[in-house]
Amino acid sequence: MSLHLGEISYTNILPFFHYLDRQELRNRGVQFYYEVPSSLNHSLAEGTIDIAAVSSFAYAKNYDRLCLLPDLCVSSKGKVRSIFLISKKPITELEEARIALTSASATSIHLVQILLKEFYHYDTIHFETVSPNLLEMMKTYDACVLIGDDAIKARREHTQYYYYDLGEQWFTHTGLPMTYAVFAVQKDALQSHPELLSYLSEEFAHSRDKARNDKYKKLAEDVSADMGGAPSFWESYYKGIHYVFGEEEKRGLLYYYSLAYKYGFIDKPIPALNIWGSGREVQSSK
Numbered sequence: 001m002s003l004h005l006g007e008i009s010y011t012n013i014l015p016f017f018h019y020l021d022r023q024e025l026r027n028r029g030v031q032f033y034y035e036v037p038s039s040l041n042h043s044l045a046e047g048t049i050d051i052a053a054v055s056s057f058a059y060a061k062n063y064d065r066l067c068l069l070p071d072l073c074v075s076s077k078g079k080v081r082s083i084f085l086i087s088k089k090p091i092t093e094l095e096e097a098r099i100a101l102t103s104a105s106a107t108s109i110h111l112v113q114i115l116l117k118e119f120y121h122y123d124t125i126h127f128e129t130v131s132p133n134l135l136e137m138m139k140t141y142d143a144c145v146l147i148g149d150d151a152i153k154a155r156r157e158h159t160q161y162y163y164y165d166l167g168e169q170w171f172t173h174t175g176l177p178m179t180y181a182v183f184a185v186q187k188d189a190l191q192s193h194p195e196l197l198s199y200l201s202e203e204f205a206h207s208r209d210k211a212r213n214d215k216y217k218k219l220a221e222d223v224s225a226d227m228g229g230a231p232s233f234w235e236s237y238y239k240g241i242h243y244v245f246g247e248e249e250k251r252g253l254l255y256y257y258s259l260a261y262k263y264g265f266i267d268k269p270i271p272a273l274n275i276w277g278s279g280r281e282v283q284s285s286k
């Protein structure tokens with residue numbers, strides 16, 4: 001029986017995937033699915049995918065059925081450089097604004113609402129979820145949120161707007177890192193494929209460590225050839241992202257979940273993260 005693995009179709013996740021021996025994994029029964037985060041979140045919730053890097057928000061939504069792989073995440077302590085609120089007006093002038101949210105995201109579209117409610121005290125902003133097309137969004141809305149490669153491209157090509165980096169905003173107001181993606185696995189799959197999942201988890205960590213030990217040089221060159229942008233941009237982009245799920249990242253994520261609960265984005269509080277193989281739970285610091 002094969003194991004269905006979801007891969008986010010953005011460059012930010014590549015350190016975990018670039019150096020994987022995909023043929024070896026296919027030989028062992030892994031099937032790859034390449035999708036934007038919101039589709040992977042959906043597939044994981046439906047049970048059609050066994051394991052994936054998904055929006056950290058999606059883990060909270062399906063908390064009872066999922067476990068996290070230890071040590072792996074996509075986080076930033078401050079600027080992430082690929083998740084922006086892009087606005088025609090300064091962030092302090094958004095009373096009654098209409099904001100378009102990218103349909104590719106789950107974590108960031110709730111993060112922006114949390115930031116604007118909790119720290120800017122807005123309660124009259126109108127949010128709508130639409131396809132991630134900057135020009136279309138800005139035709140009808142005052143501001144929009146883009147993530148991943150859409151956001152990187154917008155920042156490069158459309159400099160006439162105000163850009164607010166949501167990782168930086170979160171850090172300014174909380175002093176904590178923000179975790180956008182985690183590796184979540186169905187509890188059922190842990191029963192049916194424990195050895196393969198353990199192998200896969202180690203392979204993700206090896207790929208990440210290889211990319212980091214090379215200071216992201218080779219990865220940056222490959223991404224630049226594929227996507228444009230200078231290799232130096234990609235090197236510093238990767239260096240700004242935290243790929244290790246440490247204690248501070250977990251605290252930041254639990255605080256995000258507590259605010260997501262406060263504003264009704266999730267139905268149940270998340271008291272702790274269930275991390276596979278760690279034999280322990282991490283309590284919320286709040």
Ligand SMILES: C=C(O[C@@H]1C=C(C(=O)O)C=C[C@H]1O)C(=O)O
Pocket residue numbers: 008010012013037038054055056074080082083104105106107108109147148149151180181
């Ligand atoms: C750093 C990023 O994090 C992403 C943001 C996500 C979200 O908002 O749901 C999901 C997965 C991550 O890949 C990014 O896309 O730029």
